[in-house]
Amino acid sequence: MSLRLQRSFSRTCVFAGTSLFALGAAPAFAGNAPVPNPGDTAWLLISSALVLMMSIPGLALFYGGLVRTKNMASILTQTFAIVALVGVLWTLYGYSLAFGDGGSLNAYIGGLGKAFLKGVGVDATAPTFTPGHVVPELAYFVFQMTFAMITPALIIGAFAERMKFSAVFAFITAWVTLIYFPIAHWVWAVADPNVIVDAATELAAATTDAAKQAAQAKIDAATASVGWIAGGLAPWMKGVGALDFAGGTVVHINAGIAGLAGALIVGKRIGYGKEALPPHSLTLSMVGASLLWVGWFGFNAGSNLEANGTTALAFVNTMVATAGAALSWLVTEWAVKGKPSLLGLISGAVAGLVAVTPASGFAGPIGSLVLGFVVSPICLFFVSKVKNTFGYDDALDVFGVHCIGGVTGALATGILVSPDLGGVGITDYTAIGENYAGKYEMLAQMIAQATAVGATLLYSGIGSAILYKVVDLVIGLRPAPDQEREGLDISDHGERAYNL
Amino acid sequence: MSLRLQRSFSRTCVFAGTSLFALGAAPAFAGNAPVPNPGDTAWLLISSALVLMMSIPGLALFYGGLVRTKNMASILTQTFAIVALVGVLWTLYGYSLAFGDGGSLNAYIGGLGKAFLKGVGVDATAPTFTPGHVVPELAYFVFQMTFAMITPALIIGAFAERMKFSAVFAFITAWVTLIYFPIAHWVWAVADPNVIVDAATELAAATTDAAKQAAQAKIDAATASVGWIAGGLAPWMKGVGALDFAGGTVVHINAGIAGLAGALIVGKRIGYGKEALPPHSLTLSMVGASLLWVGWFGFNAGSNLEANGTTALAFVNTMVATAGAALSWLVTEWAVKGKPSLLGLISGAVAGLVAVTPASGFAGPIGSLVLGFVVSPICLFFVSKVKNTFGYDDALDVFGVHCIGGVTGALATGILVSPDLGGVGITDYTAIGENYAGKYEMLAQMIAQATAVGATLLYSGIGSAILYKVVDLVIGLRPAPDQEREGLDISDHGERAYNL
Amino acid sequence: MSLRLQRSFSRTCVFAGTSLFALGAAPAFAGNAPVPNPGDTAWLLISSALVLMMSIPGLALFYGGLVRTKNMASILTQTFAIVALVGVLWTLYGYSLAFGDGGSLNAYIGGLGKAFLKGVGVDATAPTFTPGHVVPELAYFVFQMTFAMITPALIIGAFAERMKFSAVFAFITAWVTLIYFPIAHWVWAVADPNVIVDAATELAAATTDAAKQAAQAKIDAATASVGWIAGGLAPWMKGVGALDFAGGTVVHINAGIAGLAGALIVGKRIGYGKEALPPHSLTLSMVGASLLWVGWFGFNAGSNLEANGTTALAFVNTMVATAGAALSWLVTEWAVKGKPSLLGLISGAVAGLVAVTPASGFAGPIGSLVLGFVVSPICLFFVSKVKNTFGYDDALDVFGVHCIGGVTGALATGILVSPDLGGVGITDYTAIGENYAGKYEMLAQMIAQATAVGATLLYSGIGSAILYKVVDLVIGLRPAPDQEREGLDISDHGERAYNL
Amino acid sequence: MKIVTAIIKPFKLDEVRDALTTIGVHGLTVTEVKGYGRQKGHTEIYRGAEYAVSFLPKLKIEVAIPVELTDKTIEAITNTARTGQIGDGKIFVAPIERAVRIRTGEKDEDAL
Amino acid sequence: MKIVTAIIKPFKLDEVRDALTTIGVHGLTVTEVKGYGRQKGHTEIYRGAEYAVSFLPKLKIEVAIPVELTDKTIEAITNTARTGQIGDGKIFVAPIERAVRIRTGEKDEDAL
Amino acid sequence: MKIVTAIIKPFKLDEVRDALTTIGVHGLTVTEVKGYGRQKGHTEIYRGAEYAVSFLPKLKIEVAIPVELTDKTIEAITNTARTGQIGDGKIFVAPIERAVRIRTGEKDEDAL
Numbered sequence A, B, C: 001m002s003l004r005l006q007r008s009f010s011r012t013c014v015f016a017g018t019s020l021f022a023l024g025a026a027p028a029f030a031g032n033a034p035v036p037n038p039g040d041t042a043w044l045l046i047s048s049a050l051v052l053m054m055s056i057p058g059l060a061l062f063y064g065g066l067v068r069t070k071n072m073a074s075i076l077t078q079t080f081a082i083v084a085l086v087g088v089l090w091t092l093y094g095y096s097l098a099f100g101d102g103g104s105l106n107a108y109i110g111g112l113g114k115a116f117l118k119g120v121g122v123d124a125t126a127p128t129f130t131p132g133h134v135v136p137e138l139a140y141f142v143f144q145m146t147f148a149m150i151t152p153a154l155i156i157g158a159f160a161e162r163m164k165f166s167a168v169f170a171f172i173t174a175w176v177t178l179i180y181f182p183i184a185h186w187v188w189a190v191a192d193p194n195v196i197v198d199a200a201t202e203l204a205a206a207t208t209d210a211a212k213q214a215a216q217a218k219i220d221a222a223t224a225s226v227g228w229i230a231g232g233l234a235p236w237m238k239g240v241g242a243l244d245f246a247g248g249t250v251v252h253i254n255a256g257i258a259g260l261a262g263a264l265i266v267g268k269r270i271g272y273g274k275e276a277l278p279p280h281s282l283t284l285s286m287v288g289a290s291l292l293w294v295g296w297f298g299f300n301a302g303s304n305l306e307a308n309g310t311t312a313l314a315f316v317n318t319m320v321a322t323a324g325a326a327l328s329w330l331v332t333e334w335a336v337k338g339k340p341s342l343l344g345l346i347s348g349a350v351a352g353l354v355a356v357t358p359a360s361g362f363a364g365p366i367g368s369l370v371l372g373f374v375v376s377p378i379c380l381f382f383v384s385k386v387k388n389t390f391g392y393d394d395a396l397d398v399f400g401v402h403c404i405g406g407v408t409g410a411l412a413t414g415i416l417v418s419p420d421l422g423g424v425g426i427t428d429y430t431a432i433g434e435n436y437a438g439k440y441e442m443l444a445q446m447i448a449q450a451t452a453v454g455a456t457l458l459y460s461g462i463g464s465a466i467l468y469k470v471v472d473l474v475i476g477l478r479p480a481p482d483q484e485r486e487g488l489d490i491s492d493h494g495e496r497a498y499n500l
Numbered sequence D, E, F: 001m002k003i004v005t006a007i008i009k010p011f012k013l014d015e016v017r018d019a020l021t022t023i024g025v026h027g028l029t030v031t032e033v034k035g036y037g038r039q040k041g042h043t044e045i046y047r048g049a050e051y052a053v054s055f056l057p058k059l060k061i062e063v064a065i066p067v068e069l070t071d072k073t074i075e076a077i078t079n080t081a082r083t084g085q086i087g088d089g090k091i092f093v094a095p096i097e098r099a100v101r102i103r104t105g106e107k108d109e110d111a112l
């Protein structure tokens, strides 16, 4: 999922007169509808399956291995149930709220026009980021569904081992509806590049002023009808949209800050800081981390929607940043604590995956490698020093890894996209073929990135806090101490994860 | 794998004179052989890998987690050995029996013409469901192989923890040969759509009566030379073939009823109903269920053979039905038994996967969602009430989930395919472009579906019972009580699954 | 990854005058650069993800399940850390050393021209084995990276449970640099088929002697600028390159012999031959073996780089050889030792996968099935009789399965490629369309295969031994006996794999 | 008071527990143990390596009882845990001097 | 010498250990056990099947002590292991006749 | 009769078992336990959290023997289980009053 469309859109108004006339030879797409390529469809579908695998069993095992035996079934049930629940909500109204047309409110929310998949038949298509290319809209729908599934599942790690299943169930239902779907819309509701290209072609070919104005109006309409972050619509953004290729803000910062709010509101686990609360199975956590890595290629490279060179780039970036971050955590820990640990190694891998997510289709491989090297010490500092200093019980380090890693990646994206650093620069659909790379301006881009980060932190942080409080009032967040001691497996689900 | 071809074939004889002349512009495929598209090939191959993953480790873990520790290696060995065994048999003669040309017996069995992969070289192709599209036949061969592998592996759950490995080995060898390969042929041996389209084009272009008769004869030959269920060849079916997109009858009902027969004949486990026989690792069962879900996209969406919009539809249907069924089992259990369990949640997911299998390429997403909601309470009723009432020891609920879920799905397919309910309707290759959707008739279709269900239940149920009895006579089904008590891991395999 | 290009190249010099004039109609690729097909790109990328999954979690679990509980975290950390480490080294210089242009040293090593991915941008392409087809070079880069990751990870099984993490880390860094990258270059640095085809076309069209000589010079240059094993450049090879489709020599023999050297140099585990050292979890080993099987399709069929009929063939061969070998080990053990074991079954599967690796794109399915049947008894003989006789402690049978299975497969490839045995024969890009199959000569081919096997055994065996000795001198290979007894999890990593 | 320790075959636990409840013993503690004795183990083969497994899984039951229940307790266990096959296990009786119920501080026979 | 055996709730281990250290007991041995008593277990449901789980996880602590520490030891355990709720567990005291430290061969009270 | 209880390092089991067999003790029962004593554990670090692991894995061996074998048994265990390093473990000897072989009902020394 990419924001790279947005940046140049509103600028088009300014530069159109000069730069667009070079476009005469560009193909016009209006009229003859593009047909999905089987290779792209196959890629998007297998990517969707990979992202589902990230949640179940990937994340479930990564998290599950880190809790105590008595809460294993709890973590697994919560993760799996969230996947099922969000799958249903996404079909009923989530896709529409996130990717529908919100009319006058479109900068903030997508409306209900596609609720119950209205109009999304077997032949419907969705545009990719290459003009003239489309994929079946059902494939796009299900790919995005898997993102909506995993994001709330990430949250539960922060308050693991101590929130009632009923509370988790209620909270997540509210959270995806009121926090995730809107933020996804803000950041990922973008214009159809085909429309831009067609209009730009029209503009280039226009000979009369009226025709020029009409074409320009089409471009303006397309670029205005987007999520506010995607379009850089806030006044200080001046039309420069934030870049978030695969979900640094929407997924990781969003889930990470919601997790922190939850950890703070529900309070520490009984025994936290006193008893040993060691992971019951690093083996399973390692399996989970591995499947997250494997599945993340669907997440990042799948976000390109097609299978082309940029897909390969996103894939490579995901690989090298993760390898770099895993190695970097291992070595840092080795140097600082004396022993290189498995948990550190896999935590580093996840930190690298998180950090490269927004950058994956924008940065170059060496930039991504450096990002990987850098993100691990930062996250390690948060999960050891900062957490211990402030004493919050972010049980599985959702804030420390996902939020902090996400912020690191989101800001780094604004830098690494720079062609000078091996990045791909900013795509301008109105001037394909022209050398647009020079248009990247670091300051403007960083303002956009910071806006996306800040908006997510604030909206999700405050919004989530309110939702926890409401759930607490209505059904209560926390089990009785005895139940917590016995473990959520028995108290919530009446079963145990193991009977060896 | 789809049956949607069949229905209109024999009708072609009737309507040809009128409806086919509209086809003049359709491309003729005779002569210039179509070439596989890399995207389709990639999709079919990755789907094959996914279906293998469903068996090992998916199903092995789902089942294995549910048995006691002392029988874990037994379940894993049985599943893995079945995969290997059937892989070999499929290559030697299974593919030929199922998908070869059976000559005069073709309604019932495929013959030995393709035994040892005779004639299936690197350049051989197999048709898909879109005229003019083909895939490498080796890819089709291996995709179908994975179906033949998993189906018998499903059965073993019913008599888990109490059948000798040698007996399982012998039984499965006989079962795939005498039950699975024939039923696969009955339901999935369909005509090449290219042949139909070519003949229809010829018919349309024919100017003389002789030419018309010749063309019609080609159509008749193609539509007659199919499996009897696929072609609706039974008198009461009147040419309306049953619809089974990915194996509701061939795979799930078939395995489910064979499992029930086995559970009844081999008898209950020692201690059944008296001792606690709890799952030794719900963790592993959850991993297994997750991998089943992920792999099932290969099963269902792979069954479209190509990567197009219908593939995306089958993928989406698989996703939403499963999410709906998992949620539905969870909520039903929560309401009825007071606690939402992990085992219920994943059982629901599997029930949803089973139910949507025959419908996946035919129903619409909302129809599939409803199917998911409905199937779970039905299966829950069978695995708790019905099983307890009748007292059979279907250890891992193969009958209760696969057979009952399969029957539910197979019958629902006849309804949900209706365009009025968002389904895709019935494809008629002889009249592409024409509005054929109106030709769906629910009663006729339900007779076809019921025939497929009934034929599978009877043939597989009775046939399997006979095979169990024969194996029992020859080598004995059951281990000595002491061996059963010690566990099959030690008695059958001389090793233990864990040495912690 | 295939060597099938090489064989006919230097012969071209001889036959060119006669055979090439038939090529007039062949398309010339010079000038209009081919564009990657999305289906091929999707296939290569998903294959890369599959091969990563083979290492983590596949191999890590397969190996991890076989060690004792106290060394589980050690195995998992080593595997995961090697993946991360090699990912970084491959990006920095490994890809360049293996697949760069080594100039005058090109027969032995690839040079540093592509270090830091210099020149490998988003639009760079790499040729496949079908003239006129390319894939994004970044996809090729990352696909090959996953091979470089898994190969050293294979080694650690031989000295499992008794080598310090720091020693493993240092050894692997040196090993991939000095052993793997060169051998990969020897065997897999091949000529661009497009260049050959273009030059051959030019040669065919040449009318003057000067033009002919110029064209021939191009062919000569292309065929000479390859790895020495790939090109058959050793005097006795007479231009017949060894065939190694997916890594029998580079990966399995290479890792297997390096493992044996390590097992011998580091010595036996404390208690070996006296105490029981049973696998702590056959369950996990079975999961690992299953994921290896599933992932291996990426390894073998991915090595075709495209998604076409040969890809399907490689996929099928991988499937049937593995099924055959698993079954064959099971049955052999059943006959010889009285019980069919799970460990035997999965060991057989891995042996089959190893053996078919070099043959996968060359043999026919029945040839591969036979290869599978044959390889298991051979490996079983080595891991039980030979190992016990000589008393080396190859802990997880890296030598017995990977090296021996690899040798079996590498030699068998020279036979099974024969068109008489259903193999695909030798490709000659200079005479496409001509019946080249007859050019296969078993003796010449077997000399080439034996050369590849022998060169790998010698270079890797001796080179690895030296590296172990150096590491032993500098930091010491082995932990203190007490630490070994307590387990590497605690002594190396300060954590335990399980806290149940 | 006495403490009766019984080593039994694992699948006999529920039967033994029920028998004890019948004679009025309402508490017991169970430990998973490995037993070595006359009962022969089996051989496990892992690839090339054979292991003679001489330790077999057993359960150890510990029951603290008033002296007068000793015979009944032994009898109850013997009757239910017996299969007649080698490896059925042993019963050992040892004295205990004091008993305390942690919750209430009750002492000795009141604590059982 | 005496051996004090205490069955306690698992999460009380660290507290009990600390209390024992305070009174000068520097060694103990812990076993995971399952306890059956008045404390009611729960019901587990696995698809159709319901299991009444009557054995609950407990820890057994064994401490060998010189006779004179017996009262203190009992007190230390009782005080720290008590939650006041059913299932807190029991303490049993039995005599031991000899003790040996394997490393040194030291005997009896020196060995503790 | 006596019951000899030994806490030993896990990897010494096979040696101890063999030594006991040599002196004519043909049955024993083994339990996995965690020991706390002078032997220092290690520290485990899980991301930010450090845990001092003070309980170390040990094996508890219980052997019921006729009185006259007591010294030999102690000696056999001491000799084989000793590594000379801290944490080698302890041996405790306690009386038992009765023994029963469940299979046959044999009593006392016949039952061992």
Ligand SMILES: Nc1ncnc2c1ncn2[C@@H]1O[C@H](COP(=O)(O)OP(=O)(O)O)[C@@H](O)[C@H]1O
Pocket: D007, D034, D035, D036, D037, D038, D039, D056, D058, D085, D086, D087, D088, D089, D090, F026, F027, F028, F029, F030, F062, F063, F064, F065, F101, F102, F103, F112
């Ligand atoms: N002398 C002993 N001390 C402690 N436990 C013993 C002794 N002898 C046997 N056991 C325990 O009793 C179990 C059964 O003993 P075994 O000799 O196999 O059969 P049986 O009970 O029929 O005589 C053993 O597995 C062991 O746990």
Ligand SMILES: Nc1ncnc2c1ncn2[C@@H]1O[C@H](COP(=O)(O)OP(=O)(O)O)[C@@H](O)[C@H]1O
Pocket: D026, D027, D028, D029, D030, D062, D063, D064, D065, D101, D102, D103, D112, E007, E034, E035, E036, E037, E038, E039, E056, E058, E085, E086, E087, E088, E089, E090
């Ligand atoms: N007679 C007994 N012999 C041995 N252990 C006992 C006995 N009675 C109770 N126990 C142990 O003590 C634990 C607690 O006993 P329980 O009756 O549940 O509660 P309370 O300790 O409050 O009386 C039990 O789980 C069991 O392990």
Ligand SMILES: Nc1ncnc2c1ncn2[C@@H]1O[C@H](COP(=O)(O)OP(=O)(O)O)[C@@H](O)[C@H]1O
Pocket: E026, E027, E028, E029, E030, E062, E063, E064, E065, E101, E102, E103, E112, F007, F034, F035, F036, F037, F038, F039, F056, F058, F085, F086, F087, F088, F089, F090
């Ligand atoms: N007083 C005691 N009561 C019961 N078990 C003890 C006692 N002291 C030590 N142990 C057991 O003996 C083991 C070894 O003791 P430790 O003090 O570590 O070393 P050593 O045996 O060399 O004196 C401990 O881990 C513990 O299991």
